[in-house]
Amino acid sequence: MKTTLISLLCLLFSLNIFGQVKKTKYDSTILGETRQFQFYIPEDYDPEKKYPLFIVLDGDYLFDLVVASVKFNSYNDLMPKSIVVGINQGYNNLRFSDCDFSDEDGLPKEKGKLFFDFIEREVVPLIQQNYNLAEFKAVAGHGITANFINYYLFKDNPLFDAYISLSPTFAPQMTERIADRLSQFEDRKFYYLANSERNLDKEDKERISALNGMLKTIDNPKFYYFYDNFENATPFTAASYGIPKAIDLMFDLYEPISKEEYDKNVITHEAPVINYLIKKQETIKELFGFEKPIPLNDIMAIYSVIKTKKYDDLESLERLSDISKKEFPDTMLGFFFLAEYYEQMGEPKKALKTYENAFTMSEIDFLTKDLMLDRITSIKEDFGY
Structure with missing residues (x-):
């Protein structure tokens, strides 16, 4: 034996x-x-x-x-x-x-x-x-x-x-x-x-x-x-x-959020839509006994809903920034969402500084250094900084 x-x-x-x-x-x-x-x-x-x-x-x-x-x-x-x-x-x-x-x-x-x-x-x-x-x-x-x-x-x-x-x-x-x-x-x-x-x-x-x-x-x-x-x-x-x-x-x-799930459940979710993602993660942990890293696909799905609804759900955008910094800490993602949040809140100076921080980070998905420069230049021109 x-x-x-x-x-x-x-x-x-x-x-x-x-x-x-x-x-x-x-x-x-x-x-x-x-x-x-x-x-x-x-x-x-x-x-x-x-x-x-x-x-x-x-x-x-x-x-x-x-x-x-x-x-x-x-x-x-x-x-x-x-x-x-x-x-x-x-x-x-x-x-x-x-x-x-x-x-x-x-x-x-x-x-x-x-x-x-x-x-x-x-x-x-x-x-x-x-x-x-x-x-x-x-x-x-x-x-x-x-x-x-x-x-x-x-x-x-x-x-x-x-x-x-x-x-x-x-x-x-x-x-x-x-x-x-x-x-x-x-x-x-x-x-x-x-x-x-x-x-x-x-x-x-x-x-x-x-x-x-x-x-x-x-x-x-x-x-x-x-x-x-x-x-x-x-x-x-x-x-x-x-x-x-x-x-x-x-x-x-x-599984990552599919188009069917997005159309049926995500885009129809009442604000704040970030709660859908959080609930999904909590349920995964309850079912399988561990935390699953949040895929970029799911973060972008939530961001898409926020944009589609013309940034009416700023609470979700701010919380999405926090999640993105945790899940993708070396990338522009979290700073970009936070910068957009400041813009929508009418705080251009904070937005400018945050876009500048994002510029120093690694590119990811559609977020590039050229896009950050465009956002930085636009704020400077609009407000004379």
Whole structure:
């Protein structure tokens, strides 16, 4: 046990350096057996930052799909960089013994109980000891493992915040239990459910559809529910369709402000519009457990609204200046917004000095030294400075 644990810790350290996907083995005290894992740690892992965690059951074939989606979305700033752990179950009939449940009440029994504890008391703590994890944790499963992940919902303080359930094969009484539990949470929970039209098991297909009927009626502002019924998919291809879709939907709020979001929510927001951006950032922190750097795209979206409304919202312009100085401290951005604020407030001397300060900073986006000179010259000519 000690030798294997040391080997695993060495592997985790090597992943920190090289950002590789690696396979390893671990001697589980709870299960009394050796288990196979796969790990993905972001290439530029920074111990000062926090990372969401994805636990992937059926890691033999789901792990690569999750890693690919996580890498693609995080590369494009559509989600935070994350750590992914796959638990392999495709040998020695493990996925069925791991997920064993009682035919009477549908709850885990024997090996199923141990596997539940194994994830909660060995797998996740091991990652927490070696990496800086955000509060946000997700779990994914397919078929019988998609049924198993729901057992974590029934804890008083569930281990996971997000559940990706791909073509689940439900145990008895599970659909009613899941719907009842998800209606009760006072903290945020994400739940993605995938079905497939070409599912030859009629009972599975109907029970997934029935669960969807129950979940979509839940009136709970803390519950985020997503459902797909893939018309041309089998239960297996539904996994390849569902994983990128689930991850995209799960992190929708994290994405930079889109044109659709701008038209629907931002430009229609009552003044001060800066509150929209602040609320968005607060919600991201609440959901994922860390502060996201505010992208230039979002700052410019707020500035666009201020300009469109002819600078009626000067409070937002001043506060946008403060945010910009924090997020882009070496650039003109914060000083430029502050200079415009002074201009609109009828304080040309302060505006002139602030534009001069901006001139000494680095250019960014449409802000150039030529533009600063134009603003400086214009004020001097208008007021005879």
